[in-house]
Amino acid sequence: MVLTMIDDTKKFLDVALEAVKKAEPIFKRYFGNPGEVHAKGNNPRNWVTDVDREIEQLIVAEIKRQFPHHGIVGEEFSPNAPVSETYTWYLDPIDGTSLYIHGIPFCCISIGLADKTGPLVGVISNPQTGELFHAVRGIGAFKSGKPITVSKVSDFNLSFGALGWGTRKEASELFAKLIPNIGKIRVLGSSAMQLCFLAEGKLDFYVVTGVHAWDIAAGILIASEAGAKISDFEGNPYTLSAPEKMLSTNTHLHSQFFEAIQKSLDKS
Incomplete structure (x- = not known):
C-alpha cells in the first residue's frame, strides 16, 4: 500500500520547504561571521544574533502569507505564543546558534508543524552541508528525497x-x-x-x-x-x-x- 499526502498536508510541506529555501542564503552568508552577539534575558550563555532574527522573520512572513490563522511559536519573537486549536508552527531559525557563530557546521534551520494529534510536518535544513531532511506523519522520513531509517544496533x-x-x-x-x-x-x-x-x-x-x-x-x-x-x-x-x-x-x-x-x- 502506497501512502499519499492529502492536499492540505502537501501544501504545508511545500510552504515549509519554500521557507527554508529562502532562508538558506541568509544562513550561509553570515555563517561563522554573524556580527554582534547578544545575550537573551538574564542568561549570558544564551546567545542570539541578528541572523537568527532575520531568518525567523522571513519564515514567519512566508507562513502568515499562506496560513494567516495558524499559530506560530518562534524561539526569538514568540516563544510564549499560545498554541492554536488547529495548527501551530514551531520555528528555530538557527538551532545551534553558538556553533553557527563559531563556524561549526552542526547547526540548522528547523520548521515543525503540529495539529491536535502532534507533529504533522517537519523540515530541517543544514545549509552548510546541503543536508535537507523532512517528514510527514504517516508517510515516512526522508533525506534529500530518499527514505531513511534508524540503525539496527541492539547491543x-x-x-x-x-x-x-x-x-x-x-x-x-x-x-x-x-x-x-x-x-x-x-x-x-x-x-x-x-x-x-x-x-x-x-x-x-x-x-x-x-x-x-x-x-x-x-x-x-x-x-x-x-x-x-x-x-x-x-x-x-x-x-x-x-x-x-x-x-x-x-x-x-x-x-x-x-x-x-x-x-x-x-x-x-
Whole structure:
C-alpha cells in the first residue's frame, strides 16, 4: 500500500520547504561571521544574533502569507505564543546558534508543524552541508528525497549516541550517573541535527534535558517516522506540551536506556 499526502498536508510541506529555501542564503552568508552577539534575558550563555532574527522573520512572513490563522511559536519573537486549536508552527531559525557563530557546521534551520494529534510536518535544513531532511506523519522520513531509517544496533554496550542539555546543574547530576552505564557518547550541540542523525542511523540514541518545543518539533517527527522510539524519562509518550526531558533511541534500545535512566534517577 502506497501512502499519499492529502492536499492540505502537501501544501504545508511545500510552504515549509519554500521557507527554508529562502532562508538558506541568509544562513550561509553570515555563517561563522554573524556580527554582534547578544545575550537573551538574564542568561549570558544564551546567545542570539541578528541572523537568527532575520531568518525567523522571513519564515514567519512566508507562513502568515499562506496560513494567516495558524499559530506560530518562534524561539526569538514568540516563544510564549499560545498554541492554536488547529495548527501551530514551531520555528528555530538557527538551532545551534553558538556553533553557527563559531563556524561549526552542526547547526540548522528547523520548521515543525503540529495539529491536535502532534507533529504533522517537519523540515530541517543544514545549509552548510546541503543536508535537507523532512517528514510527514504517516508517510515516512526522508533525506534529500530518499527514505531513511534508524540503525539496527541492539547491543547496549555497542551503542553510539549523544547527550544534550539546557540546564547544566540538572544535566550534570543525571549524566554523571548515566554515562558509566551506556555506550559511547558525544555532545554535538543541535537537538534538531542530532534527531536527524538518529533518524538516518548515524546515532543510536539521543538523550536530552532542558529543551523547548521549537528545538525538537520537526526533529521528533523525522526521527519517529524513521523508526525511532521517543518518550520522556518516565516512559510516557513524548509531547510538545512537556518537552523538557526526552529519551530517543532506535527501535531496539529504548527499554535498555529507560532502565539506565531510571537507575540514574534513583541514585539522585
